[in-house]
Amino acid sequence: MNVPGGDSSVLRRLNTAAVLRGLRDGGEPTLTELAARAGLSRPTTEDVLADLAGRGLVTAAAARQGRGRPARRYRFHAAAGHALGVGIGAAHVGVFVADLAGEAAARHHAVLGHGWPPAERLAAVRTAVRAALAKAGVERSALWAAGAGTPGVVTADGRVARCEVLPGWAGVELGRVLGRALGRPVLVDNDANLAALAERWAGAARGADDVLYVLAGEHTGMGVVAGGRLHRGRSGAAGEVGVRPGLGLSGPADDDAMVHGIAGAALALDPEVVVVAGAGDRLMETLRRRVRPLCVTPVRIEAAELGADAVGLGALRLALDHVERDLFRV
CATH class of the missing domain: 3.30.420.40 (ATPase, nucleotide binding domain)
Structure with missing residues (x-):
């Protein structure tokens, strides 16, 4: 990788990031395979691997059995x-x-x-x-x-x-x-x-870039992931609907209030999926049946999977x- 007019420290960091991404893509690539993933020459990739090994971030994988001398393989050392x-x-x-x-x-x-x-x-x-x-x-x-x-x-x-x-x-x-x-x-x-972040990582909203998380358990609140990133607002108060009564999602709410509160938020944010925590089966069925027709684009409504x-x-x-x-x- 060349950076015309750039300094060598930037080039080193670019090369290191490229090799790390190649390792994090999975498997146990050989030097040749990793160089191809990173878009670098073999000598440059080898130099980066030596540096990463010195930092404890890469290890040599066990050789695979086969004919001839097996190529050395590498893996990201997650336990570093x-x-x-x-x-x-x-x-x-x-x-x-x-x-x-x-x-x-x-x-x-x-x-x-x-x-x-x-x-x-x-x-x-x-x-x-x-x-x-x-x-x-x-x-x-x-x-x-x-x-x-x-x-x-x-x-x-x-x-x-x-x-x-x-x-x-x-x-x-x-x-x-x-x-x-x-x-x-x-x-x-x-x-x-953070619950929104978790459900996107390992729960009901896996892989979705636009998520509305509604917490309706011991207290009420919302979390928003927009474009794959948490949306916190100007001062970190985005989603704090529980602090004001009469907003549909604050305190104990009847079905109508929940339906209109979630629909309003969905219309404002246009999420791919709405994840609801603290709702029973009956309420979830009601939300799926009544919120979707109020939205102008299709939206999935899922029960949270990760609990406490x-x-x-x-x-x-x-x-x-x-x-x-x-x-x-x-």
Whole structure:
């Protein structure tokens, strides 16, 4: 790959990103196959592999049996680091640890008291994080990134600006507290946002680029994925429909309110799929029957698949996305 007039450091990063993408495409390619995937010469690919091996990101795969001398094959070393996701709810916390390819290493759940003050809740969250890391056999220093999900409006620096669900939770600097416990920055986002991310990754909205997630369980909220990216709004408050009564999706709602609230949001956002959490079979049938005719384009309406794990898994996906941006940064 040539960058006319560009400096050598940019060229190195471009070549490294190309080889990493070739490795992440799957399988165990030979040097020749990987060079073809990356669009690079064999010598350049070999140099990049040597650098990646020195960083622990690539290993040689076991030779395949066959005639003659087998070609050396390579694979991405996903166990070179780990990511962690924390989902904090009113009554529970879930912690998930995975390698750099997203393969689960451990999970841990713990019960929380709904009325616990912030200090007690945070202490329980830190204990759950330590337990999950111990189960995975992963040291804090091996974490490349961490994410956390919480009810409420979350600022860019990880502070809970507003929360209607947990007493005293507004004002908690969650990113700073967890970052101090883990010895690294922690990405923090709203629970419905991260649940939307999780359902797109491993749940009812797999592969969809435009997703509306409706949380109608212990509290109400929405998460939006638009064009494959989370939509947080100007100040992180996008989807916080639960903070105002009379909007159709705030507090306990009858079927009519749910139908019109979801239809209105679907008309505004034009999603490929609407994922609803906390609705029973009867309500899901009602939503499918009545919301679709109100939309101007076809929309799938699906029940959420990930349950109480959604927020923690979304936080894990947030952390993994951060790792991938760093790996492929040019």
